Amino acid sequence: MRITVDRDRCEGHGVCETAAPELFLIDDEGDLVFHFEGREIPEEQRAPATNSVLTCPVAALKLEG
Amino acid sequence: MTVATATPTSDVDLYSDESVLAPYDNYRALRGLGPAVWLSRYQVWAMARHAEVYAALHDYETFSSGSGVGLSEELNRVMAGGTIGSDPPDHDRLRRVIGRQLTPKALRQHQDHVQHKAKVLVEELVERGSFDAVPEFAQKFPVSMVPDLLGWPENETGNLLAWASAGFNALGPMNERTMSGFPVLKGLWEFLDQLATSRNLRSDSWGANLVAAVDSGEVEASKLSVLLGDFLVPSLDTTVSALASAIWLFGHNPEQWRKVRADPSLITAAFNEVVRLETPARGFCRLVTKDHELPDGTTLQAGSRLFLLYAAANRDERVFTDPDAFDVTRHNVASHLAFGHGIHGCVGQGLARLEAHALLHELAARVEHIEVGEATWRRHNTIRGLAALPTTLHT
Numbered sequence: 001m002r003i004t005v006d007r008d009r010c011e012g013h014g015v016c017e018t019a020a021p022e023l024f025l026i027d028d029e030g031d032l033v034f035h036f037e038g039r040e041i042p043e044e045q046r047a048p049a050t051n052s053v054l055t056c057p058v059a060a061l062k063l064e065g
Numbered sequence: 066m067t068v069a070t071a072t073p074t075s076d077v078d079l080y081s082d083e084s085v086l087a088p089y090d091n092y093r094a095l096r097g098l099g100p101a102v103w104l105s106r107y108q109v110w111a112m113a114r115h116a117e118v119y120a121a122l123h124d125y126e127t128f129s130s131g132s133g134v135g136l137s138e139e140l141n142r143v144m145a146g147g148t149i150g151s152d153p154p155d156h157d158r159l160r161r162v163i164g165r166q167l168t169p170k171a172l173r174q175h176q177d178h179v180q181h182k183a184k185v186l187v188e189e190l191v192e193r194g195s196f197d198a199v200p201e202f203a204q205k206f207p208v209s210m211v212p213d214l215l216g217w218p219e220n221e222t223g224n225l226l227a228w229a230s231a232g233f234n235a236l237g238p239m240n241e242r243t244m245s246g247f248p249v250l251k252g253l254w255e256f257l258d259q260l261a262t263s264r265n266l267r268s269d270s271w272g273a274n275l276v277a278a279v280d281s282g283e284v285e286a287s288k289l290s291v292l293l294g295d296f297l298v299p300s301l302d303t304t305v306s307a308l309a310s311a312i313w314l315f316g317h318n319p320e321q322w323r324k325v326r327a328d329p330s331l332i333t334a335a336f337n338e339v340v341r342l343e344t345p346a347r348g349f350c351r352l353v354t355k356d357h358e359l360p361d362g363t364t365l366q367a368g369s370r371l372f373l374l375y376a377a378a379n380r381d382e383r384v385f386t387d388p389d390a391f392d393v394t395r396h397n398v399a400s401h402l403a404f405g406h407g408i409h410g411c412v413g414q415g416l417a418r419l420e421a422h423a424l425l426h427e428l429a430a431r432v433e434h435i436e437v438g439e440a441t442w443r444r445h446n447t448i449r450g451l452a453a454l455p456t457t458l459h460t
């Protein structure tokens with residue numbers, strides 16, 4: 001399972017960070033940092049990963065695989 | 066249009082005074098009827114369950130906004146082409162121009178200003194003790210904030226609330242409320258056109274940034290008035306409703322206010338819970354672009370309109386336990402659809418949150434108990450909100 005971030009859509013609402021704090025971070029500048037860019041999401045993070053994709057309010061995250 | 070007899074159908078009038086003032090039993094009944102229900106009075110489909118509304122919002126190709134998101138063709142003809150009434154790729158271009166000024170990151174520079182204004186207002190209201198929370202609290206704050214950020218002087222904002230109200234009324238059917246709003250809306254459009262032509266906007270303001278986006282060729286000059294309107298029309302009545310409902314809900318649920326006072330980190334969830342329970346904008350429509358079959362076998366025909374009832378989805382018992390209760394510690398409150406969701410998800414939600422959180426923080430720091438008197442609700446096609454709310458703050 002992978003997640004892609006559509007940087008054009010992401011507005012930095014940070015809902016993904018709340019849903020999956022191990023995967024996402026809103027940094028001090030207010031920008032989104034995704035720790036698994038282009039990488040497989042570890043098994044134990046799949047539930048929070050799915051949750052983050054579902055709750056992003058502006059559909060900036062997509063699940064792949 | 067003819068609809069097969071097995072189709073879930075309802076002749077409920079969601080726009081009668083009775084239903085507008087007490088909508089929640091009707092919403093529950095619609096959720097019970099099926100994943101989509103044909104509203105025979107208005108000749109549209111309605112979705113009232115959370116799962117279906119969510120799925121429709123995330124399938125913007127089947128459920129299009131491009132021909133307007135109101136119930137009547139009269140309004141849809143005039144609103145098509147704005148941010149809310151467009152589809153990708155046009156939508157994404159317009160949205161980017163407004164959106165980059167409203168991201169939580171961009172709003173940071175306004176945070177101190179907003180917090181300071183919240184402090185001044187709350188201190189003044191605490192001093193007064195008793196007041197009507199609709200004009201003195203819920204309207205006063207956004208009206209003193211948004212036009213200023215957009216870039217023109219506060220003393221020119223007299224008509225804003227009337228314009229915003231007429232704009233949201235017009236999303237409904239062609240009833241008395243919609244008709245009486247059309248002349249008011251004409252005034253709004255003239256005003257926005259005039260503003261787009263004169264470009265009389267303070268430098269460094271949101272409005273000036275929109276002008277710069279036009280000048281750089283990022284968007285056409287013909288879109289300027291619509292973009293200016295995007296900051297004014299959807300930003301006021303909705304926020305006003307949420308702020309007044311917060312006072313009303315905390316007034317009736319003192320134990321929830323005690324929880325927030327004991328742990329102000331609950332304020333984020335508490336505001337979500339306010340807009341979940343008293344969703345300010347009941348819903349918006351989409352046009353079905355291709356036949357779409359639902360799990361129960363119902364087919365939504367291409368060319369029909371679909372009314373997405375966010376206010377009904379937010380009380381769906383399939384998603385929210387004890388959905389009619391006000392609970393600031395509800396674990397899944399962030400799943401509400403009060404701001405819509407997906408590509409048209411409210412672009413101003415960061416600003417609405419910034420305003421509401423600032424006010425709730427100032428109130429929590431000073432007010433032990435919120436006492437509310439008899440509330441009067443608005444008779445409005447789209448906005449669920451209070452018209453008057455006698456309030457006393459006890460410190």
Ligand code: HEM
Nearest residue numbers: 148149295299300303304307345349404405409411413417
């Ligand atoms: C509590 C306050 C608010 C509520 C409940 C609210 C609600 C909504 C909802 C439900 C939508 C989705 C419409 C759809 O699905 O077609 C929306 C979109 C929108 N809202 Fe808000 N809103 C609020 C505050 C604001 C503010 C403060 C602004 C502007 C500064 C704003 C500007 C917009 C715009 C421009 C759109 C269209 C976005 C798009 O189509 O991409 N809203 N809002």
Ligand code: SF4
Nearest residue numbers: 010011013014016056
């Ligand atoms: S929730 Fe969505 S918009 Fe918000 S930071 Fe995460 S990806 Fe970006």
